[in-house]
Amino acid sequence: MVQRFKNVALVAHDNRKGDLIEWVQWNWGTLIEHRIIATGTTGRMVENAIRIKLEEQGGDPERFEVVKLKSGPLGGDQQLGALIAEGRIDFMIFFWDPMQPHPHDVDVKALLRIAVVYNIPIACNRSTADFLISSPLMREAYCAVSIDYAEHHREPGGCGWR
């Protein structure tokens, strides 16, 4: 069950970070109502952008913190994938770069795959992110349909379940 308070993963490749930060600046008021988890560099940039907004509004910037994982190429995507598999991420905004290969492309693919396996909403561009964050479900609990992959865990010899 996804609660009203959500665990939101934010990730962006270098060429898409500007886009993500602009999106965060538009949506910071909604984002601070939730927990933000991000890969290292993205997390630092998002935290900084939101703290500036809080300060501009006369709020205490220190009251907001992003949970920062390792940088993507150093394992951050894999950490995020593990959190998804543990049911600790409710949705993900991942602005990946469609124009450039990355040394950790296999990790990127694995992250996107595991998000689909666990039926996590994913936005990979700004318009999808806009639709996602403006959904009424952002303010409600949500019961996602879980997909039954039991068939995939059957032992080859038909010896039952793992």
Ligand SMILES: O=C(CO)COP(=O)(O)O
């Ligand atoms: O590479 C990334 C996602 O694949 C993002 O990592 P950073 O946020 O550390 O730049």
